[in-house]
Amino acid sequence: MRTWKRRGRGSATRICSQLDVHEAELLASMVTSMRELLAERESTAPSDDLSALTGIPVGHTSPPTDATLGRLLPDFHRPDQDEILDAGVVTGDINGALRSVHEPHIIDAKMSAAQVVLDTLPDGGGELALTEAEATQWLSALNDIRLALGAMLGVSEDTPDHLPADHPHAAHLDVYHWLTVMQELLVEALM
Template sequence: MRTWKRKGRGASTRICSHLDVHEAELLASMVTSMRELLGERESTAPRDELSDVTGIPTGHTAAPTDATLGRLLPDFHRPDQDRELTADVVNGDVNGALRSVHEPYIIDAKMAAAQVVLDTLPQGGGDLALTEEQAAEWLTALNDVRLALGAMLGISEDTPDQLPPDHPHAAHLDVYHWLTVMQELLVESLV
């Protein structure tokens, strides 16, 4: 991947780059996998009569047990954020209610951003020319894919920049760094 460049002005502004074949295929695979993971979560959300009558979707009240989904759909409030609320109240009532109301919309937004990437990704690699709105959706999807991969790899402050070449996660860590650089360069092109 080359850097992102801003071209044009006003409504004709495009954020441009180029992806090699393997980069486009890898990105498509990761974004598709993330969409499938979010789709599974969405499909297992409870349904109720009020939702059926109003058309307002409801989501899960419990946080995902899977580390990857947990990173993509974290709790809205943590006990350490507010000393006045007890952990029981925050973990049960507050987070469950917020999650039930907002999770369907968060999943929809993440799925839509991922779809923009898939729709604009050049098949077999090639040049990209995104509108600013599409580039913002790319940022969302790149961040989500990077977070998902980081959760799967257990990335932390203690994770080294490189792993030994024979380490089973060495290539995955390289992909994580590539996503980080791609995201950073895209942010810089949008400011």
């Protein structure tokens, strides 16, 4: 991947880069996998009579048990985040209610951003020329892919920059760092 460059002005502004064949294939694979994971979560949401009557979607009330989905769809509030509130104030019931109302919209936004990446990704690699709106969607999708991959790898502050070549996650960590750089460069181009 080359750096992202801003070209044009006004409504003709494009955020441009170029991807090699393997980079485009890797991105397409990761985005597709993430969409499948989110679609599975969405499809297992409980049905609700009120939702059917009003057309307002509802989601799960409990957080995902899978670490990757848990990172993509975290609780809205954890008692350890606020020292003023004690653990009894923010219960699973409140998080469950918030999750039920908001999770369908969050999944929809993540799916939409991922679809923009798939729609604008050049088949077989090549030139990318994104509108600012598309670039913002790319930024969201890249962040989600990084979060998912980081959760699968257990990335933390203690994770080294590189793993030994024979480590089973060495290549995955390199991809994680590549996504980090791609995201950072895209943020700079959008600014």
